[in-house]
Each structure stands twice: as structure tokens, then as C-alpha cells.
Amino acid sequence: TLSQLEKKDKYIRLLQAAKSKADSINLALAVNLKSVLREGIEDEDVEIKVDKTVVFVNLSDKMLYQSGSSNITSRANEVLGKIAQIIQSRPELEVMVEGYTDNVPIKNSCITDNWDLSVKRATSVVRALQTTHKIDPNRLIAAGRGEYNALASNATAEGRATNRRTRIIILPKLDQFYDLLNPNNVPD
Structure with missing residues (x-):
């Protein structure tokens, strides 16, 4: 019926407006992060990207940790503090921290392998965001990705350095997103 078509059309407009708003919010968030992080940080240590509904902050391994360690450096804590300021201002967003490694095997008394190291590094960042x-x-969500999902070839030292990173993903709370998609929430 015409009434049902009008109702669906209204729902589509609502979804388009929500997506447009989310895109604008993410762009503003990325601009704020770039502005806050600009001072005193080398460009290759931090990369900020907006992709669809999320903002990615890639942090280089050399800035965050000493080799083979999951302990955060004081320099990293300073950078995390700047990122935390932006996160604090947006309570409707969730934060996922993913740790990545290269494919060089690691094993010591505290770390079993690259999976373990990547999880411990992500957890260290999450703990710093929470406690400090x-x-x-x-x-907050912590996840380890190990040596998988490499950005570059692990055949060179430069490629391995690129692959050793921590990614902070700032994303909308998924339950709010799914609420928008629920057909029962179609406006009358």
C-alpha cells in the first residue's frame, strides 16, 4: 500500500541521515585526533584513517614498546593520554585495541609466541587507557592478531617494522547500530 511505501521511504531517509551523521562525526573525530597528536610525534609513528563507520589509529611498535616487550614506554603513555582525551569526550563510542607482530618467532619466560605477545601488548594499552x-x-576491547593480517612483507626489516603495530579502533557501539537496522524500529 501507499502507506507502507511511505513508511519504508521514511525509514530509508532515517538510515541515510544516520549514516551521514556517523560519517561527519568520524571525520571530525579524525581531525581532532590529528590535531591533538600533531605536536612532538613523528608522522611515521602514528597513522589516522577513517573507513566507513570507524576511525583507525595505527601506532608504531617502536614508539609504544621496547623490542619483545609488552611494557608501555613513558612516551607511549603521553600519546595514549592525548588519544584518551578525545575518547573521553565521546562516551557513545567503543574502543578496540588490536596488537600485531611480525613473523619472527619469539619465546621467553613471559611470552610463548607472537599471538601471546600481540595480546599482551593490546592488553597493556587497554590497561593504560583504563587505569592511567x-x-x-x-x-574497551583488547585483541591480539599475532603475525597475521600483515600490512607489508615480512621478508624485509622495513616490512617487519611496519607489521609490528598496535591499532586503536574507535567505533560506534554495535547495539546502537543494530537498533537502527531493526525493522521493528521503523518510524510510523
């Missing part, structure tokens, strides 16, 4: 920078732990 007071981000609500309910908004």
Missing part, C-alpha cells in the same frame, strides 16, 4: 587515563573499561 580513566576510560570506562566497559568501552
Whole structure:
């Protein structure tokens, strides 16, 4: 019926407006992050990208940790503090921290392998965001990706350095996103 078509059309406009708003918010978030992180940080140490509904902050391994360690450096804590300021201002967003390694095997008394190292590094960043920078732990997710999902070839030292990174992903709370997609939420 015409009424049903009008209702669906209204719902489509609502979804388009929500997507447009999310895109604008993410762009503003990325601009704010770039502005806050500009001072005193080398360009190759931080990369900020917007992709669809999320903002990615890639942090180089050499800035965050000493080789083979998951302990955060004081320099890294300073950078995380700047990122935390932006995160604090956006309580409707969640933060996923992913650790990545190269493919060089590691094993010591505290670390079993690259999976283990990547998880410990992500967890270290999450703990710093929670304890030092007071981000609500309910908004934080830690994940280790090991040597997988490489950005560059592990055949060269430069490629391995690129692959050793920590990615902070700032994303909308998924339950809010799914609420938008629920057909029962179609406006009358």
C-alpha cells in the first residue's frame, strides 16, 4: 500500500541521515585526533584513517614498546593520554585495541609466541587507557592478531617494522547500530 511505501521511504531517509551523521562525526573525530597528536610525534609513528563507520589509529611498535616487550614506554603513555582525551569526550563510542607482530618467532619466560605477545601488548594499552587515563573499561576491547593480517612483507626489516603495530579502533557501539537496522524500529 501507499502507506507502507511511505513508511519504508521514511525509514530509508532515517538510515541515510544516520549514516551521514556517523560519517561527519568520524571525520571530525579524525581531525581532532590529528590535531591533538600533531605536536612532538613523528608522522611515521602514528597513522589516522577513517573507513566507513570507524576511525583507525595505527601506532608504531617502536614508539609504544621496547623490542619483545609488552611494557608501555613513558612516551607511549603521553600519546595514549592525548588519544584518551578525545575518547573521553565521546562516551557513545567503543574502543578496540588490536596488537600485531611480525613473523619472527619469539619465546621467553613471559611470552610463548607472537599471538601471546600481540595480546599482551593490546592488553597493556587497554590497561593504560583504563587505569592511567580513566576510560570506562566497559568501552574497551583488547585483541591480539599475532603475525597475521600483515600490512607489508615480512621478508624485509622495513616490512617487519611496519607489521609490528598496535591499532586503536574507535567505533560506534554495535547495539546502537543494530537498533537502527531493526525493522521493528521503523518510524510510523
